[in-house]
Each structure stands twice: as structure tokens, then as C-alpha cells.
Amino acid sequence: MDYIKTLRNNNRILSETRAHRSQTQCTSDLSLKFALSGNETYQVGKRELSIYPDSFLMLNKGTQYTSRIDSDVPVESFSIIFDQGFLHDFSNAYTLSANKLLDQPGLTGSSSIDFNETIYPFAGDMRFNIQHLKNHLDNGLQDELLINEYLHHSLINYYRVYNNEVYNKADKLNFTNRSTRIEILKRLNIAKDFMYTNYNRNISLEELGRQACLSVNHLLRTFKQAFSLSPHQFLIQLRLQRARILLRTTQYPINEIVCLVGFECPSSFIRLFKAKYFITPQKYRQALI
Amino acid sequence: MKIKHVTVFVSDMEEAVGFFTEKLGFSTPETIPIDKYNEVPIRINNADQYLNLVMDENKDGFKSRIILSTDDCLKDYHQLKTQGIDFKGQPQYLSSGLYAEFCDNYGNEYVLLEERDYTEV
Numbered sequence: 001m002d003y004i005k006t007l008r009n010n011n012r013i014l015s016e017t018r019a020h021r022s023q024t025q026c027t028s029d030l031s032l033k034f035a036l037s038g039n040e041t042y043q044v045g046k047r048e049l050s051i052y053p054d055s056f057l058m059l060n061k062g063t064q065y066t067s068r069i070d071s072d073v074p075v076e077s078f079s080i081i082f083d084q085g086f087l088h089d090f091s092n093a094y095t096l097s098a099n100k101l102l103d104q105p106g107l108t109g110s111s112s113i114d115f116n117e118t119i120y121p122f123a124g125d126m127r128f129n130i131q132h133l134k135n136h137l138d139n140g141l142q143d144e145l146l147i148n149e150y151l152h153h154s155l156i157n158y159y160r161v162y163n164n165e166v167y168n169k170a171d172k173l174n175f176t177n178r179s180t181r182i183e184i185l186k187r188l189n190i191a192k193d194f195m196y197t198n199y200n201r202n203i204s205l206e207e208l209g210r211q212a213c214l215s216v217n218h219l220l221r222t223f224k225q226a227f228s229l230s231p232h233q234f235l236i237q238l239r240l241q242r243a244r245i246l247l248r249t250t251q252y253p254i255n256e257i258v259c260l261v262g263f264e265c266p267s268s269f270i271r272l273f274k275a276k277y278f279i280t281p282q283k284y285r286q287a288l289i
Numbered sequence: 290m291k292i293k294h295v296t297v298f299v300s301d302m303e304e305a306v307g308f309f310t311e312k313l314g315f316s317t318p319e320t321i322p323i324d325k326y327n328e329v330p331i332r333i334n335n336a337d338q339y340l341n342l343v344m345d346e347n348k349d350g351f352k353s354r355i356i357l358s359t360d361d362c363l364k365d366y367h368q369l370k371t372q373g374i375d376f377k378g379q380p381q382y383l384s385s386g387l388y389a390e391f392c393d394n395y396g397n398e399y400v401l402l403e404e405r406d407y408t409e410v
Contacts, residue, residue: 125382128405132361146367153363153380
């Protein structure tokens with residue numbers, strides 16, 4: 001369903017279903033981008049970032065990007081653009097104590113919020129809240145207070161995801177200096193985004209290191225510290241997760257899915273799938289019917 | 290076996306019936322015999338389940354804590370708030386989902402719980 005909803009407080013929500021589209025834009029405010037089915041590729045600077053139904057992208061205010069959809073089946077693209085005032089109010093309420101807010105109503109926390117632009121997992125509460133919001137909007141919800149309630153909660157969810165994915169992971173790195181940890185994590189996130197985007201082809205460690213500006217040894221060691229998985233294990237988990245989405249949402253034969261997500265051999269795919277989800281792909285699909 | 294009636298003690302029946310029917314949107318049987326007015330069943334969303342409001346003028350009956358299941362906590366929270374229900378706070382996240390708490394005027398607590406299955410991506 002296609003609509004652009006601009007609320008009175010200038011929060012905006014965009015929903016589009018397209019099979020082909022390419023547009024270059026500049027984000028007017030902090031944006032969250034979702035692909036609820038299919039996938040959409042964002043080109044930000046030299047980086048290419050693809051989002052699938054299991055992931056979402058955050059873009060800061062003023063980021064220039066090109067978004068591209070090129071698919072056999074229509075892709076449901078969904079974006080939320082937060083008004084800066086709304087974001088500030090939220091961030092103050094979230095980070096400052098109630099007393100401080102009462103004492104100094106004009107006080108602002110950080111003057112500009114600049115998050116790490118990377119792909120985040122789209123799961124848990126964030127997923128539930130966005131899906132509820134989308135369903136309501138598709139059914140013509142007009143109540144702006146309720147829409148803003150959902151947007152407020154999306155931000156709560158986003159802050160939590162950010163905390164988990166950035167601060168908690170950075171803290172796992174063995175460097176004494178905090179800014180070093182954040183910088184290394186930023187590079188590891190580039191490597192992670194590269195895998196998110198190119199998950200279905202062969203990726204060598206050298207290539208991954210080059211993308212992230214880290215030597216192979218350094219990448220291996222720090223990646224494992226932050227994500228508790230080696231890059232290879234991370235990639236396998238990602239492929240299995242995406243294979244599961246395809247099993248659930250498409251009728252493609254299993255052999256085809258194996259190739260689509262980048263596995264070479266069906267039997268190893270089935271073995272790995274069973275080890276992770278305790279069910280074979282075939283049975284998983286049958287159980288859904 | 291299943292639960293059909295859950296007792297809730299209230300100290301003002303007329304007000305309580307108004308609270309459940311007008312604010313929460315539950316229904317009462319079409320006619321309530323006047324002599325039976327110290328015990329009124331409130332039907333929950335057309336299901337075969339009832340909250341039995343029992344008159345308790347001395348307020349010495351036990352207090353109930355009732356968990357209402359919803360498929361969209363934020364929507365119901367918002368709607369009930371618009372109806373004038375006073376929530377204890379913003380909806381909060383639990384490991385089992387999203388919940389919001391409110392009270393009636395008689396000390397009984399209600400939890401609006403949206404259970405969420407986090408295992409499926």
C-alpha cells in the first residue's frame with residue numbers, strides 16, 4: 001500500500017510497494033528504513049547496504065543516499081522520518097532524570113545526535129511495534145496521538161537495539177580506550193554490513209578486511225570478541241536466517257533456496273539448519289501450512 | 290475444565306458496572322434483577338468468561354489482580370487512556386511481551402498484557 005503520512009509534529013511515515021525504483025535523496029531528518037518483504041539496496045557514499053525483512057537501516061539527518069529496488073516481486077518499503085524536535089524531546093526524556101527536566105525544561109542532552117549508520121537486526125519488540133503501526137496505517141488509522149505513541153515506542157526500541165548493538169558490543173572489545181573501542185566497532189560494523197549485503201556470495205576474509213580497514217588477523221580477533229562469532233559463523237547464521245524467511249514466505253523449492261542464500265551443498269545446509277532450529281527445512285515449511 | 294467466573298470485590302456497584310461497561314467496553318446481562326444487584330456478572334468481550342462483581346461495602350474482600358490479554362497493547366493502552374483510565378505508567382517491556390497496569394477505584398489491579406513470541410524472526 002502506498003502513502004506518505006505527515007503528522008502535525010512533522011514526523012513522517014512512507015510506505016511504498018514497488019518492484020523497480022531508483023532514487024537519490026538526502027535525509028531531512030533521522031530515518032529508519034525497513035524492507036518488510038523482498039530487499040532494497042541503499043548506496044551511502046561508497047558503501048552498499050541491503051536491507052531484508054530481518055534487518056533495518058538507520059540514516060542520520062543530512063545523509064545523501066541512493067535507494068534501489070530491482071526485483072521480480074514487489075518490495076514493501078517502509079520508512080519513518082523523525083522530526084528533530086520529537087527526537088530531542090524523546091532523547092532528553094530517555095537520558096535525563098525527571099528532576100533535571102523539571103528544574104531546567106529548556107535543557108537539552110546532546111545537541112545533535114549522530115548514530116552509527118549501520119544495519120541493525122529487525123526483531124523483537126521493534127518488529128512487533130512496526131508491524132502493528134503498519135497494519136493500523138494500512139487500515140486508515142488517523143489518530144495522530146496513537147501514531148505518535150507507536151513512533152515513541154519505536155524510538156525506545158531503537159535506543160535499546162543501539163545500546164545492544166553498539167555500546168554493549170564495543171564494551172566487549174579488549175581495548176582500554178573507549179574511543180578506540182567505538183572506532184573498532186564502527187569498522188566491524190562495516191564488515192558486518194558487507195556480509196548483510198553480500199551474504200549470498202563467497203566472501204573472503206581478505207575482502208572483508210579490506211572493506212573494514214582492518215588486517216585479517218585483527219578483524220578475526222576483534223569480530224569474535226564483539227559478536228561472539230567468527231565472521232564465517234556469522235555469515236552462516238545469516239544465511240540460515242534468510243533461508244528460513246524464504247521457506248516461510250515463498251514457494252521456492254528447497255534446492256533453489258540453498259543456492260539463493262549462498263550455500264553450495266543442500267546436505268550441509270539441511271544439517272546446519274537442523275542444528276540451529278531443531279527441525280529440517282522441509283518439516284519447518286510443512287509445519288507452517 | 291476452564292475458568293468461567295472470576296470474583297472482583299467492589300464497594301460501589303453502580304460505579305463499578307459503569308467502569309467495566311463504559312470504560313473497558315465489557316457487557317452486562319440484559320437485565321439485572323434488582324435484588325441480585327450485589328452480584329453482577331460482567332461478560333468479557335462476548336467470551337464465555339465473566340468477572341463477577343461482588344458488593345463489598347466494608348472493603349474487606351480480597352483484592353484481585355487480573356491479567357487481560359491483548360493483541361495490541363499500545364492501541365488498547367491508548368484507547369483506554371482516552372476513555373479516562375488512569376494507568377500506573379507507560380507500557381513496559383518484559384521478557385514475555387509488552388504490558389501496562391491500571392487500577393479500579395476499589396484496589397483491584399489490572400494488567401494489559403500483549404504476549405510476544407520473540408523466537409520467530
